[in-house]
Amino acid sequence: MASDNPSLSALAQPVVQTEPALFGAGGDSSAQRRLSSLTKEAWILASLKKRRGEFLTQHGLDVFVGTWNVNGRGPATGAELQVWLGAAGAAADLVVLGFQELDVRAEAFVYNNAAKDAEWTEAVEASLAAAAAGSGRRLAKVASKQLIGMFVMVYAQEAVAQRISGVQTASIGCGIMGMVGNKGAVAVRLAYMDTPMCFVCAHLAHDAAAVDKRNAQFHDLCKRLAFAADAEHAADPLTPRDVAGTYGGSGAADRPLTVFDHSYLVWLGDLNYRLAIDTGDMADVLARGDHAALLGLDQLRMAQLHRQAFAGFSEGEIGFRPTYKFAVGTGDYDERRRPAWCDRVLWWARPGCEDGVRCRSYTAAASVCMSDHKPVRAQLAVDAWTVDAERRRAVYLEVLRELDRFENECIPTATLEATVVDFGEVRYGQLERRRLRLANSGQVPLEYSFVATPSRAAAAAAWLRIAPDGGMLLPEQAVELELTVLVDQRTSAALSTLAEDLYDILVLHLRHGRDYFIQVQGAYQPSVFGMSLDVLVHCKSAVRSMRHADYEACLASGRFSVPKCIWSLTDFMSRYGVDRGFSLFQFPGDRALERRIRDWLDADEPLDPAAVLQWPDEGGGTGSPGPATAATAAPAEGAAPTSSRVSLTDQTLVPSTMQSAWSVLDAYHAPSTVDALERLSLGAWDSTLRTAPLGRSSSSDAGSASDNSTHEAETQPATANEQAAGVPIGGGSAAAAAVEVRHDAGVDAVASCLVELLRALPEPLVPTALHGLCIEAGGISRAAALEALETLPPGNLNVLVYLLAFLREAIERGAASAPRVAAVLAPALLRPLAPADSPGAEAFLALLLLHQ
Missing domain, CATH: 2.60.40.10 (Immunoglobulins)
Structure with a gap:
């Protein structure tokens, strides 16, 4: 992963997970000044990077980095160390080795003695000397630091060591009680010529589930690891020290240094990150060498992706098998543990130095079997430099003058x-x-x-x-x-x-x-979808062809008891769905067909069965529709509807003398809500029209189908995602398939349109002010549900009564089940304000669907 710090100013605190937004609401002057500073920093950094060849002399440095959790074992044999270090370690300009669990004895926690460190140091130096024999190259020890089981050592070729200065070491424990050194880190910082570097060897919390703890320990170590100020070597090679901090840079020269106050930071050790989930039979995956699939589950890479830890760090490509956990003395994984890449080498480069580290090799010594971990090694090519301080200062001032000239003479365009x-x-x-x-x-x-x-x-x-x-x-x-x-x-x-x-x-x-x-x-394109109910009940012509003045005139005229668009949809479903024995609200509608139905509603055109239905010519049965006729359309003004189903006026709540499709609702003469809803139990649909669904010869068959539909709905409720997307039902369930629920894709599309139309109302049919009362009533009784609607506006009540009558008939005829209808339509009619309200909303609608 490449470094992603946004500016020089971020270098002081690179471990912060949340970066400040550049553009926020409001005109806060401090935010504007910060923004201006960020812009200048980015421009100055880009300009200095282009001209760095004028004041930086670059030198290559070969760095060998190795890490090994030795599981408390004694020093490795020369042969084992040769496999790990080999000629590459002996030939490198700089050798950095980190160990974990070097000493796991109980007394090591008390006395912190260096007995084990001395043994391993002797073995490592002998191995490096043997590998370099005859080459004329000699490695000199630069520094080492030990904390209980953690140990880091740094060696350099003699010629390189002479150009190293500013060496310091540090250690921090973050294990037991957040302090003990069974977990933590040891660190060495140094400057090669004018290039400061820091090497951290860490051992983080174990256990696959402790990923949050590992992330926290990383941030804790970043904050607590500190070195004395170094006035001679600046981490930023591009900016003069005496002006650093004006537009970013390293800030005060006399403050303690963090691990990020270096040009490069190399982090190695047993970081203990595991695989996020159990991958099943890993043996097959490992046998195929499918490392990419497993690395997608690597907790460390996930932490980097979500900026929870090691954000901005890079790592070489992992082409080796997981390094943990092995049966000691073998190359076989411990069957009780899930293999993982616990042992890692990563690096971070500050802005201006992003391309200064390149990984030449990143491998594990698979044949070394003395521990339950395999040792890991990385060969890095690092760019170091010497700085011509006077020339750098001159270039920096030239860049500032150029910026000032642009600010004074140019404006952004x-x-x-x-x-x-x-x-x-x-x-x-x-x-x-x-x-x-x-x-x-x-x-x-x-x-x-x-x-x-x-x-x-x-x-x-x-x-x-x-x-x-x-x-x-x-x-x-x-x-x-x-x-x-x-x-x-x-x-x-x-x-x-x-x-x-x-x-x-x-x-x-x-x-x-x-x-x-x-x-x-x-x-x-004006649409009935998204239009308020008060407007819909007044619309007597196509909304697509109306002008604003037409709406004003329309609102001053008579109104429908039920909007024409709702009547058209329910009438179509009654004729071509319920009468033909097809299910409602069971399957999603076709989106393209739904858009076409919308256009018909917006143009006040009748729904064409030949274009909508999947089987428009299916015949037979009392309820089978014939060719499309004028009966499918809303009645002309002043005329009674000719549909064989309930008309726009059948459910109006006004006295019979005013039951015209165009009459104005007289709220004063309207009966009470309870009386209006109780009328539904008297049979709003004409009983003579209640024929058995197509293909069912008796009422017992219809009842059986209804029972099956009800059972299916109870076991397969609509999901929250389907409700949120405006789709009635997400697809056929296993239970539905078992009873072969008959459905027509065209009827499904019309049902979907009805649900979406109700969802699109700016204010739901049951107003928001009544939500709490209705949801509470849904858990009590039908009487409580009726009482909750006492204050429902008369226009809303008309539409609700009409829809309930239609839905009851569909349920009685086996086209739908009460639980399914409640699950699908409750979010549209009542529109719960929170997910926790959904069961109450469904229970409320289910009560209203009952006859008694």
Whole structure:
């Protein structure tokens, strides 16, 4: 993983997981100053990197890094050490070796003696000397540090050692009680010429489930490992020490150094990260050498990905088998433990030095069997340098003068691909995206953001999203801005009645520069979806063809008892679903067909059975429909509906003298809510029309089908994801398949449209103010549920009574089950405010579906 620290200012605290946002809400002056500082840092760093050849002389350094958990064993044999270290270790310019569990004796915790360290040091030096024999190269010890079982040693070729200075060591325990040294780290820092480096050998918490503890220990070690200030060697090779901190850099020269106050940080040891989950039979996976599949479950890589630990660290490609846990003395894994790559070598490079470390080799010594861990080694090519301090200072000042000149003489300028973004036809619930290219055409960095206007608190209309809505561009850089339009129930009401247009002016502001204005427009296609119930019951013609003045006139005229669009959907399902023995709310509808049905509803056109149904010509049975007729459409003004099912006026709550499809609801004469709902138990549907579903010859058969449907619904409720997506039911279940539930894809699409239409109401059919009362009543009784609706507005009550009558008939005829209907429609009719309210909402609707 490459270093991803965003600027020089982040170097002081690179272990912080959450980086500050560059662009936040409001105009806080301190945030603006911080933003300006970040922009300048990025520009200065980029300029110095381009010119670093003028003041840096680069030198290559071969570094051998090895780590080994020796499990408390005595020194390895010369042969074993040769396998691990070999000629590569002896030939390297710098050799860094880390050990864990070097001493696991109880007295080591008390006395912390170095007996084991001395034994291993002697064995390692003998092995390195033997490997270098005859080459004329000699390794000199630079430093070592021991803490109970953790031990780090650093050796360098004699010529290299003469150019090493600033050597310091440190150790921190973070084991038992967060302090004891059974876990923790030992560290060595040094400077090779003008390049400071730090090497940390760590042993972190064991156990596969302790990943959070390991992450916490990493951050703790980063904070607590410290060295004395080093005024001679600056971690940042690009910025002069006396001006560092003005625009980033290392800050004060006299403060203690952290592990990140170096050009490079190498972290090695038994980090104990395991595989996140049990992968089953790993033997087959390992036999195939499918390391990539297992590394996808590696806890360390997951921690890096989520910036929980080791963020910004890099590691060589792992091509070797897991290094833990083995049966001691063998190459076989311990069957009681899950293999894992516990032993690792990683590195971090500060900004300006990102490409300064390259991994030439990263392997494990698989044939060494004295421990339950395999030793690991990495060969790194490291760029070191000497600095011409005077020349660096001169270049740095030239860069600052150039920046000042740009700030004083130039203003940020940008080029927009277009200033008008046209979305064309926009429909309810359909995402529309457009891209707009913004480029920095000036000579200085620009900071851009979309800002609010005096007439609006937000930067964009509620139906519009912009990503990204702010950022910084260096000269010649560009960004693709994505503008997304989505009209939903929150924003559709005003657009559907043409009270507002799909039109907005965006203000793109350049800090210290001019403003750019972007016109966003589209032709919203008015739809019954997303329109309020009060408007729907007044609509007597196609909403697509109405003007704003038509809506105003419409609202002053008579109203339907039930919106025409709802009547059209339920009438179609009654004719071509219930009458033909097909199920409702059991299967999802086809999205393309749903869009076509929407268009018919918006154009006030009858639903065409020939175009909707999967089997439009299926005949036979009393309930089988014939060719499409005018009976499928809503009645003409002043005329009684001709449908064989319930009409728009059959469920109206006004006196019989006013039962016209176009009559205005007289709330004063309307009966009470309880009386209105109780009327449903008297048989809202004409009993003479209750024929058995197609293919069922007796009432007993119909009852059996209903029971099966009910059982299936109880065992397979609609999932939360399906409800959230607006799809009635997510697909056939095993129980449904067992009884071969008959369904028509066209009827399913119409049912889906009804649920989506109810979901799209800006205010649900049962108003939000009544949610708590209704959900509470759902857990008591039917009488409590009826009482909860006493204050339901008369218009909402009309529609609710009508829908309940339709749903009861569907349940009685075996087309649906009460639990399934409750699960599907409760979120649309009642719209629970929290997931915990869903069972109460379903129970409430189930009570209303009961006759008694």
